[in-house]
Amino acid sequence: MVYLVAALLGYLIGSIPTAYLVVKQLTGQDIRQIGSGNVGATNVKRAAGFKPFLFVLLFDFLKGTIPVLISRFLFPDLHWLHVLVALATVLGHSKSIYLKFAGGKSAATGLGGFVGLDPVAGLLLAVIAYVIMRVTRMVSVGSLVASVLSPIMLIIFKAPVPYQIYAAVAGIYVIYLHKANIQRLLKGTENRI
Template sequence: MITLILLLSFLLGAIPTAYLIAKIFYGIDIRKFGSGNPGATNVWRTVGKIPGTLTFLFDVLKGFIPVFIARKIFPEPSLTYPMLSGFCAVAGHIWTPFLKFRGGKGVATGFGVFLGLIPIATFFALIVFIITLALTKYVALGSIAASISLPVFLYFLKRPPVLIYVSVILAVIIIWRHKSNIKKILNKNED
């Protein structure tokens, strides 16, 4: 049963929301515009605020839904299966087979995962994102700061170590997915 749930979580995460919204409603391949990343920020900047917001919300749901379902099916206190389901959703988003394994950066889907697992820590990480974005005007830097802050909040909220470890792994993946943004920020040519 868990294998099926993990596979379905991966496949849900793999739905290329940004690509589909841009293609269906605007007739463009989002990977050929803006940053080239099939994610909510690129849709926002390239196509508009409404499609960007819709992309973000759907990407959040891609992380939240597998966690929610796994929590209902496996109501155990350690959250092992919900965490694994969420991790598979993020992996599907980042390495989607529908776009030759070149998906988004995992931020919105990861946000949905942790919103389903630990809402209070996720809320604090969202505040870090908003403050960083307001101060620097860089979405990428806000995403990186939020992903780094999440394990810290989980630690201080005394959450199980396995949750902290998973959040660290996801933070490393998110930072790695933003390596081109980091270079642009350092060279002062990031949008």
């Protein structure tokens, strides 16, 4: 029962459509009809500017981090429960119940869950992703590299095996959600920041 409740709460928190709500509040527009149509922080920057982008990025990150930290605090030895909560937030962000099961690409929320599971490895991964984004000026490249590196880093940091499995599964899922970005990268037409 604990696992079911934790997964449901993680999903509902992850489902909060931050980008949609912020852009709707600031501009009256539906973010799904603007720019890339993605319900994520990068598209918020196009639709509403830099400060709303930062707010959405942080909020989406915390949607992944806080539920995992709470689950670790309440049930410190239940590693699979922590992983279930992290995966539920990622699924919620990409398949939001509030947006008829549509959503964003889960990179920030996935990274947030990663930081919740292993703060040191997660923050190091966040720095690497940020540097790659700054150098390439492409958010998708930073997200994709972080997705590939996340399970490797948890192996290096000797995190519990369930956490390593989370990093691999969530990383593959985030890469899958970036399939359109990958196609644009291969064509040399990916959007830059």
